[in-house]
Amino acid sequence: MKLLKRSAFALLMVGAGTAFAIESDAVTSNEPEVCTKSCPSASVADGESTCPVSTALAKLPKMTFAVGDESLCCSEMAKAKAEELKEPVVFVVEDEKFNSEDKAFVALVAHTEKFVNDFATPHTCSISGNTTIAGETCGCSVKAGEIASKVKAAMSKVTMTYKVGEEECSCPTQAASLAKASGTAKKFVVAGEEETTCNMTARLNLARAKYKAAVLATSAEETETSETVTN
DSSP: OOEEEOSSOEEEEETTTEEEEEOSSEEEOOOOOOHHHHOTTOOEETTEEOOHHHHHHTTSOOEEEEETTEEESOHHHHHHHHHHHTOOOEEEETTEEESOHHHHHHHHHHHHHHHHHHHHSOEEOTTTOOEEETTEEESOHHHHHHHHHHHHHHHHTOOEEEEETTEEESOHHHHHHHHHHHTOOEEEEETTTEEESOHHHHHHHHHHHHHHHHHHHHHHHHHHHHHHHHO
16 A cells, blocks of 8 residues: 655545545555455456456545536546536545545545445345455355354454554554644554554544455455365
């Protein structure tokens, strides 16, 4: 993951239109890591990656931009088009439209957290009896339970800690006290890597990191199952 520095709140568009927030200090980009390092069942054919993490990230809620009748995935293109047409930029998250970028970002965080929660929660169909968990449909309740346990375990390892100056802690109250005493801004740290002073960006980072962990856990299981069958 890359840490980008910017002076103003903006949006970084990555890949196929995936939006990610940038607050005043820093933000982690959505650029996929090297596929063979992060994906257990990754393969590359004709220059295109079939990395399950990249595929999964593309399914997360996104922010897009509407100018007049045009829908755009790039904030810079939207800004240029708005100046050309003398029209305002409308920020779109799922089916919701906002005139405020800040409000749109709050919605993006909420939608992402709900998406990740639903992804990790088993849903059993009352008619077929099949259970859907982590994007997979399973007819065996025992197997579904095993997948749910793996997903829960993987996501529980992704934590939020805090950093004030050079001091680190896992308690938000302690971090707030340290920040007040030192006059230094409190940073939210996700998985020991992604740092931000923005609470909303931290929530988005955390949801995305938990989602990635869940995807990696289920992808690893699929790889193990495939190898067992092959052998």
